[in-house]
Amino acid sequence: xxxxxxxxxxxxxxxxxxxxxxxxxxxxxxxxxxxxxxxxxxxxxxxxxxxxxxxxxxxxxxxxxxxxxxxxxxxxxxxxxxxxxxxxxxxxxxxxxxxxxxxxxxxxxxxxxxxxxxxxxxxxxxxxxxxxxxxxxxxxxxxxxxxxxxxxxxxxxxxxxx
Numbered sequence: 734x735x736x737x738x739x740x741x742x743x744x745x746x747x748x749x750x751x752x753x754x755x756x757x758x759x760x761x762x763x764x765x766x767x768x769x770x771x772x773x774x775x776x777x778x779x780x781x782x783x784x785x786x787x788x789x790x791x792x793x794x795x796x797x798x799x800x801x802x803x804x805x806x807x808x809x810x811x812x813x814x815x816x817x818x819x820x821x822x823x824x825x826x827x828x829x830x831x832x833x834x835x836x837x838x839x840x841x842x843x844x845x846x847x848x849x850x851x852x853x854x855x856x857x858x859x860x861x862x863x864x865x866x867x868x869x870x871x872x873x874x875x876x877x878x879x880x881x882x883x884x885x886x887x888x889x890x891x892x893x894x895x
Contacts (some may be wrong), residue, residue, distance in 0.1 A: 742776040756797050757797060757800040757804060765806060766807065767808070768808045769857050769859070769860040770797070772810035810895055811860050813852065817851070818831060819852075820841065820842060820844050821851050821858065823844065
């Protein structure tokens with residue numbers, strides 16, 4: 734007989750697999766060459782999180798990585814430093830750009846959006862800047878929260894603001 738803990742772990746793994754599959758399928762559908770993850774492997778140290786929190790991120794990353802690799806999509810982690818404070822439109826970085834936990838509003842250009850969307854774009858831009866494709870960026874694009882972004886910053890399938 735299986736213990737409750739093992740059953741929950743199994744269900745959690747199934748959920749992580751489903752999330753990973755949806756990320757990879759969407760990336761493949763959008764023709765993306767890369768999937769960018771915020772580099773959270775050291776989050777336990779920074780946040781004092783328990784082992785399970787780090788395990789969930791590591792497990793999701795591993796699931797996405799092996800599913801994407803099978804389809805020829807690269808998965809990379811990007812340093813998240815200042816991504817929640819940097820405007821993805823004009824680049825202005827200031828802690829006051831994030832007035833609340835869920836809102837981002839640039840003090841310089843006025844770009845406003847959900848506080849998780851803005852750093853997701855910054856993570857994608859950072860990956861694109863670090864690639865060695867023919868034009869200095871990823872050859873095709875990067876999946877970002879329900880869409881794709883090219884090295885020029887063109888976005889498909891994403892809201893510009895909200």
